Amino acid sequence: MEKQSPSTSPMKQPLSYSRIENDLLPKFRKQISQAESTEDLKRFFSQNLQELLGQVFAGQIDIGDDDVKLTPEHEPPFEINARIRSSEAFPPVWNTSDLPNIISRFSEAAMHRHLHLAKNLKKTEAKIRM
Secondary structure: OOOOOOOOOOOOEEEOOOOHHHHHHHHHHHHHHHHHOOHHHHHHHHHHHHHHHHHOOOOOOOOOOOOOOEEOOOOOOOOHHHHHOOOHHHHHHHEEOOOHHHHHHHHHHHHHEEEEEEEHHHEEEEEOOO
């Protein structure tokens, strides 16, 4: 049998941003629970994701107010601005870290609240019409 030589380069550990997620999550959950409209919810989502990406890409990409949006009508239910996605620093982080999963968890929490707010809005509108 032929011996296999050990790899010359150590395995790269995937990047993890769960510490940042854990720092932001309590504030985000509180904000979305207090959201009175779907517009409030979208604003809270954008603000928290701006903060998340700002910490992840500190000094590499300037993250603006509308660079990440909650888009309930699409799958996935979030949109990252093309300027961010096309920057040199974005693909390596997106492809080798837990960042996609973290953003998905934020968007899932926001979508759950969005469904609740949208349902209650329809009930409220129905009562007003009566």
